[in-house]
Amino acid sequence: MEQVYLNGEYKPLNEACVPVLDRGFLFGDGVYEVIPVYSGKPFRVEQHLDRLQHSLDAIRLRNPMTREQWIEVIDELIRRNTGDADAALYLQITRGVMEKRDHGFNDSLEPTVLLTCQPMNYPLQQSDTPGGCAITLEDSRWQDCHIKSINLLPNVLLRQQAVDAGADEAILIRDGRAIEGSASNLFIVKDEVIKTPPRQRCMLGGITRDLILELCNENHLLAREIDISEDELHDADEIWMTSSTREILPITTLNQHKVGKGLTGPVWAEVIRLYQDYKQQVMRGGDE
Ligand SMILES: Cc1ncc(COP(=O)(O)O)c(C=O)c1O
Known part of the structure; x- marks a missing residue:
């Protein structure tokens, strides 16, 4: 027990x-x-x-x-x-x-x-992970999403809308900007530049997100903390959703359309390798 x-x-x-x-x-x-x-x-x-x-x-x-x-x-x-x-x-x-x-x-x-x-009830992400699906929804949550509150009713209802649509996650849109997922942060790649929304009051500062930014920085991958418009989201070459339980989930279908070529992307493959290597190093007793 x-x-x-x-x-x-x-x-x-x-x-x-x-x-x-x-x-x-x-x-x-x-x-x-x-x-x-x-x-x-x-x-x-x-x-x-x-x-x-x-x-x-x-x-x-x-x-x-x-x-x-x-x-x-x-x-x-x-x-x-x-x-x-x-x-x-x-x-x-x-x-x-x-x-x-x-x-x-x-x-x-x-x-x-x-x-x-x-x-852990999600499979860990490896280089051969099949991509996931996402849909966009209006963000119906309150202003203070930087607080990890147990009051999760909007997140629950938004995630269920995604589940009902056969998707893995909902990407939440506020004032025309893509903010984060119902239980994850958002990254996109366009022309090899990695972008993620900056920390803000209406978004949870993800620990996975911060680690990815650190790894990009240390490995000279170009990553920017910058607003992502809904149009940019739809035009992205790659989309990833990140969280402690799902790690870095590549999204290959958005609103039933292919993201880029509809396959997991090369920048994701590089970053998931860095992420898994980092975990191995920590588990072997290296510094975090
Ligand atoms: C709304 C929301 N954003 C982002 C995240 C990702 O945060 P972390 O990487 O710390 O798990 C979560 C995780 O549950 C979340 O619920």
């Missing part, structure tokens, strides 16, 4: 319960993180814990644990569940349990902390 960590205790998943007046359940009042685990090692854990702090600060929720405590619990939960295998680790922090229902909050509540560690 999978073990979870809930408010200071490790316990079997089927014994882990949260009270019905938890603000996460009633209001979606909380934040989360997803950390990929490769060969038993949490990947880019410092960057994920930095982003968690950013989300907590943005919703005015105090961090219930020190950095050392987070790392200790993460390592212990991996040890108890997936060991040396690959996994996806989820951290959920809500504002805690109210005595009576009220939208307003004060600092007296004890945050609820839940960590789970499950086997």
